[in-house]
Each structure stands twice: as C-alpha cells, then as structure tokens.
Amino acid sequence: MTQQSVPDTQAQQTAANRDFEALDARSDVVLTAHDLSVFYGDFCAVRDVSMYIKRGEITAFIGPSGCGKSTVLRCFNRMNDLILGARVEGDVHYHGIDLYGPQADAGEVRRRIGMVFQKPNPFPKSIYDNVAYGPRVNGTRRKSDLDAIVEKSLIGAALWDEVKDRLSSSAMGLSGGQQQRLCIARSIAIEPEVLLMDEPCSALDPIATARIEDLMQEIKKQFTIVIVTHNMQQAGRVSDSTAFFTTEVNPNSDRRTGVLVEFDRTQKIFSNPVDPRTEAYITGRFG
C-alpha cells in the first residue's frame, strides 16, 4: 500500500487516475469519483468524471458556466438528492465507502462533508443559534458545550472578534462577507472532514473575498477543501490541485453536457497544461 503524503508528480497522478481501487485505499485520499455522471431526467448534465481529492489540500474546480462543476460538487455531499429527477451514475467513494450505497445515510454523509453556498444563507436566527444549529441537531445539548463549540468555530472562521459581543443579535444584520464567514463557522462547528465551497466569494466584494481566501489557507490542514470557482486567478492563488471542466455538444439534446478535461496539480494546469482546451481557457481565449 503506497503511503503518499508528498505532492504527486505528474506521472504519479496520471497513473493514479487510472487505478481507483488503489486510490480508495490510500490514507491521504478522502474522496474518489469514478465515471461519475449526473442526469436531470433524461438530460446528461455531466458525464464520466474521474478524479480524487487529497486530504489537507485545496482542490479547485474551474471552467466556464454550465459545465457541471457545481453538479459534481453537490454529488460529494449528496445534495443532488434534494433535486427532483436528479440521478447519479458511477461511483463516489469516501474513504473507500460508497456514498450512494444502500447503507449510506445522507445525513451522516453531510455531517462529514459540509457545504458553503454561493449566496450566504444564514438562518434568520441569532449568530449563536446559527453556529449552534449543527451541534444541536447532532445531539449536543449542554449550554457549556455549545458555548465552547460556538466560540471555537467563530474563531476558526475568523469572525469571533467581530461578533463576540453580540452573539444573540440576528445574523441577518451582518454584512455579506461576515455572513459568509458565519456560514463557514456554522459548517465547521460539526467538525466535518471535508468542506465543499460552491463559489463562496462570487457574491462578495474583493476585500471580503481576500479574507475568505486567507481563511481557506488557514483551515485547509484541518478541513480538506473543494472549491468551485469562476475566478481562475483565485484557483491559481489558493488551490493545490485543479480540475478543469468544460462543455461538449450533446447529440441527444440541445443543451451541452459537462466533462472533466484535465485534473492535475495546480502548478501544472496553469503553467503547462496537457489539453488544448485547458490552455485556451487558462489563457483567456474562451470562458
């Protein structure tokens, strides 16, 4: 069993891409996707995605609109279950366990794999109750325990200093950037292993965006992060691995189907990509 904790070389990554059982067994790989396809009714939104997510790193999904980045992301925590008519084919494994297997409970999946959304969506409750929501649902009742978790999570989300004196005030009174950090605090309060972020900064101004990017770097050792972003520069700044998606013509529909074009270390994707489509996107010729 290969124990790899140093970044893969390109050759190693390519070989790994073809050997999923080996990947599943590696202790530094958290999630694997193998020939993953997602259908909305008869329409194939994204097809044959194969890739993996390494622990303690930030993996970015980039690509033009409509190429299935968010769709794939939502497979990792079974949020596509909530969409009527959505169907997942292929495999998604979490530490070797099939996420969509008959034994897997969606709630358990989501407790281990959290999500932050594009538009901040704090509950119309107090700041404290927002962060305490997850732990409460999971059975934590004692006030002292909750207090500790709330504080730890808000510190972890770089929001504590700004709100520590007004934990009981409504979360709706925070600015956009603060609300998003609150949502991050809310997600990490239940101590997931992975944090999925679906374009978390696209609704925020540049300063708030920078703060969240810094935050991501701070927490990536503790929470593996997968981020979907429209902002190529952000992916280049922040991530360790990058997956580039695009769309291709679908013979069965007038809508295009998403495909994974290239998945590699970020440095490689941005300096020396293999596929011409990747290069065209990176250099701004389309997208």
Add this chain to the structure above:
Amino acid sequence: MTAAMSLVAVPNRARSVKDLIFKAFLFAGLGIALGALLTLLVNVVVTGSARLNWDLVQNMPSARPKRAGIQSAIFGSLWVVGVTSLISLPLGVGAAVYLEEFATKDRWYNRLIELNVQNLAAIPSVVFGILGLAFIKRGALSLGSTVITASLVLTMLVLPTVVIVSREAIRAVPDSFRQGSLALGATQWETVRRQVLPNAFPGILTGSILSVSRALGESAPLLMLGALTFITFNPTGLDSAYTVLPIQIFAYISNAKKDFEPLAAASIVVLLILLLVLNAAAIYLRNRFQKRW
C-alpha cells in the same frame, strides 16, 4: 484516521421517536380533514337520499314534509345572486382598476382605501346583516324584506373579495404591455380597456365566479334581514319577497318535526351540486383562458 468508518445512520432513539410523532401529526391533520369532509358528505347524502327526486325541485315549501320542496328557494337564490353579481362585479372591478392603474400609491387616501378593503374582508358576515337591518331593510331606505335588500347586503359582503381578486389579476398583467400601449399614444384608460382588462380577464372571471358562489352559500346576513319566512312563490321583481336555498335549508333544519330532516339533507345536496357546478365552471374557464406570458 482510517479506523472503521461507516456512513450508516447512527441509531438515535430520541430522533426516531420525534420523527414518528411528527409524521403522525402530519397525517392526522390531513386525515381528519379529509375524513370530516367525507363523513359530512356521506351523512348528508344518506340522510337525504329518500327525498332526492324531481319533486324536491318542483315543489314549493310546505308545512307538510311529504309535499315540501325548494323551488321558491332555488329561484330566489338565482334572483338574489344574479342581482348581487350585476351590482358587485362592475363596482368591484372598477374599484380594482382605479386602485391598480390610476391611484398614486402613496397618497394617504389611497392607502386608507386599501387598508379599508382588507379590513372589510375580515369582518364577520353577520355584521353586514346588521348593517342591512339598520339602513336597508328598515331605517333610511326601508326597503323591507325584498330581493333588492338581500342583493345590496350581499353586494357589500362580497365587494372586498371581488376587489382583492381583481387587483391580483390586474397586477399579474406584465408592465411591458402597458408601456407598449402608452408609447403608441394611447391614454391610460384606453390602455386599461384594450390591454390590461382583456389580459386580466381570466383571473377576474375566476375571482368573480368564486365571489358569486360565496354569495350563493351565505346564510347569516340574510337571517338578519327577515329572510326566514315561509315563501311559496318565485320572486317576480326586485321588490318581491323571497327566500334563498341556505335560508330554506336553515328553516327545514330548525323545524322540530323529524320528517323534515331528510328534506333538509336533500336540499343541502342540491345546494352543494349548484356550488360544485359553479366552481367547476370557474376552474374550467380559468384553464381555458390561461395565458402564459
């Protein structure tokens, strides 16, 4: 880190119990509502089955249960509801057109009118009966217990609903239609007449039918207007004495003689059928004229 990890749901007694209680709560709500409706309908049909024949509709009310029918009530309802519609629909649609198309929204008197309409819609129906008793049946107008009295009172009752529903229908017409018309030089009223009203028509029609069916079923206000009298003839004019179906049903229910029970139930079936036809017409017309922008 790779200790036996599983994604199996952790069994949690408290959680499962709460889930069960909640599910029970959901289904109880629906179940009892549906069950009550079913029981009511079965009860009415079974109790009235013996009297559900053409005699019911052809005969006039009578003190003798075996000969009694509801013809005067049916015609009375047609008269009263008809006159009510003739007055309340143009009035209500006109008010809605004014409020949506012409009124400046933030003027105090326009806000007052809006608030007023909403308040009126929440007033118990019997209060309108009291109003009718004070000013229309007796008092200033002293029209007595006639078709026009009932119609005026029911008009005031359904007017707020007609206004509210018509306003919604008018509001749903896209602004681009109005802008286009005004840009071609049409006046506001011409725009309303040619663009807004025709497009709002399905919604207004449905709403009107629903208001009419409400008027058909009302009993409380008419109790106050002395409608609970023994009427064995069909109305001949606005100043006719009258009875309506709900009131005749009320009379049969209140009658102590046991034999009137099936009669009351059968009359209820007739009323429900009339309402069903009206509502089905409303739904059919709504679907037929449904516009999609």
Add this chain to the structure above:
Amino acid sequence: MPRGGMRRRLVAEKVIKGALALMAGATVVVSVLIVLALFRPAIAFFQDVDIAEFFGSVDWKPLFKPAHFGVWSIVIGSLWVAAIAMVVAIPLGLGAAFYLSEYASSRARTIIKPILEVLAGIPTVVFGFFALNFVNPNLVKKLWPVGDVGTYSVLAAGLVTGIMILPTVASLAEDAMNSVPSALREGAFALGSNKREVSTSVVFPAALSGIVAAIVLAASRAIGETTIAVLAAGSKAQLSFNPGEEGQTMAGFIGFAGIGDQPTGSVGYQSIFAVGALLFVFTLVLNIISIRVVRKFREVYD
C-alpha cells in the same frame, strides 16, 4: 393646442378616472355605514341599559321579561366555541400545511389542495346541519364524559367550526412556509438535518409571522361564525364551564334575535346592535393584532 378629438379623449379620461375613484370610495362608504349602523343604536342601547349591568353580570335575557343584560355569558360562549375551534384547527391545519409544503409530491398536492378548497367552500348552514345531525348525537353525546349532553352543545358547534376554518389555517400557513427561501432549507440539509428537523427548526420559525397571521385570522372567523352557533350551540345563554352543555355565543345571539324580528327601537332590537358592536370590536382587535404581529416578526428577521 390639443385638437378637438384629443380634448374629448382627455375629458372622457378624467370622467372615467373619477367614476372609478368613486367606485373605490364606495368601499369606504361601506365601512362608515357599518360603524354608524353598529354604534349609533349601541349608544342608544346604553341609554336604556346600565353599562355596569352589561359588562358586570352574566345573566343574558334581553328578549324576555323580565330582561337581564349581563353580556358575559355570551362572550364566554363565543370564547369557548372559538377556543375549541382553534384546538381543532391549529394542529390539524399546521400539520396539513407542513405536509403540503415540505413533504408532498406534486401529484399529491394536485389531489389534496382541491379537496381542501372544497372544504373551504362548504356553506356554514351545511356545517350547522352536520353539527346538529351527526356530530352532536354520534360523537359528543356518546363520548363526552361530563354531565348529560342534550340536542345542542357548545362542543359540537366548536368542533365543526374548527373543521370549517381548518382549510384557512392550512392554506395561509402553507403560503407562509412556501415563501421561505429554499436556500435556508439547503443550508440546514447540508448540516445533516433530516426533513423533520428542517421543517421544525428552520422553516417554521422563518414562516412564523405568516403562520401567526393565519391563526389570528382563523380565530376571528371562529368568533364571528353565526349559523353554526345558532343551529348547534343553542339559544340558552348560560355561563358554564362544561362545553357539553348548551350555550349561546355573541354571533349566535345576534342571529337568533335577528330571526325573531324585534320591533324597531325596542330594547331587544337595540341589543342586537350592542352585541354587534362588541363582536365588531373583538374582530377588529384581532385583525390589528394580526397586522402588528406580522410587522414585528418581519422586523426581526429582515
């Protein structure tokens, strides 16, 4: 200088606008008339009847000789019927609303919503029949443990009034729940909640203002319900804490007195208006509370 044709159009425009404004104004006239109709005779009533007796005693027999004018028995009667109706309508209505909003498939909705609309459209006289003819003899008489149940009971009237307003609660509460943004639900699901937890701990609090408004509106309708009360609750105005007994509500009294064709100007006639004014005040207060509550909750969460 507008040409003749244009001027005619503009004048016609003004006339039409005026006519429409008058129509809108008619609604205000109705309100004014209601207030006049109720309060002028009510004031006359209090010139004949001692206010202290009205608000201070419980014996209500205004149509008989000797007459008594203690209004509390019918006020309590109204409150009883409304309370029983709320006990029926709130849990069942909210349950139905949760189901329709959070759980039901679109096929289930297309079946259930029309059924609720049918229930909402049933005339009150039909409900009165149901209460008198079925609910009282078969349910209340047989199952109510306290005392003897006669032909009429406050309980039967209350239960059926509850069924009558259930669709209102369900439909308004469902609207309130539907308008909760789905982003909030997604956030809760993403934290591992199941549907029940999302419904109760996120959707319900977020929809609370609309739900409360629905409940208050339903309460107002329950208090004002006349026909069911007249037919099923009874005409004996008595102060009782046993809803299995007969009782009279404010609206029920008004209906009952209205049927009796009281001579104009008599104390019996005026009592209709006095009670009517009281009923109007009750429903007005509930209406204002409903608006206030909605506004207050909106402030907190917006």
